[in-house]
Amino acid sequence: MSQVVSQEVKPPRYQVVAPMVVAKTTTTEGVKLLNFYQRAILPGDVPADQIERFLRRRLIVQIGENGVPVEAAPPAQPAKGGRPPKTAG
Numbered sequence: 001m002s003q004v005v006s007q008e009v010k011p012p013r014y015q016v017v018a019p020m021v022v023a024k025t026t027t028t029e030g031v032k033l034l035n036f037y038q039r040a041i042l043p044g045d046v047p048a049d050q051i052e053r054f055l056r057r058r059l060i061v062q063i064g065e066n067g068v069p070v071e072a073a074p075p076a077q078p079a080k081g082g083r084p085p086k087t088a089g
Contacts, residue, residue, distance in 0.1 A: 014042045014051060015069070018059040023050055 016036050023046045024033055036042060042051070042060065054060040061069040 010065070011044050013044075013063050014046075014054070014060045015063045015067075016040045016042065016060050018057075021054055021059050023054075 016038050018038065020035055020037050021042075022033050022035055023042060024031060025043045026032075026045050027034070041063075051060070055062070063069050
């Protein structure tokens with residue numbers, strides 16, 4: 001009998017790169033529009049349509065579990081011999 005290991009899928013996280021964004025989120029006082037300043041991590045309950053709009057306008061970036069933007073790494077360029085460099089992973 002094999003044991004199935006469930007891996008928890010974590011929702012994507014987003015960091016503000018603009019000077020400030022205003023996003024809808026739930027507080028102890030109900031749903032509010034709050035200011036999030038550069039380098040802030042947005043709460044997980046910001047509506048998807050707002051996230052999409054912020055991404056389109058490049059006001060936020062998606063970050064990985066290590067806190068580094070997902071798209072920060074430039075694509076590997078082939079060396080003068082033709083083969084691209086090996087990447088970890």
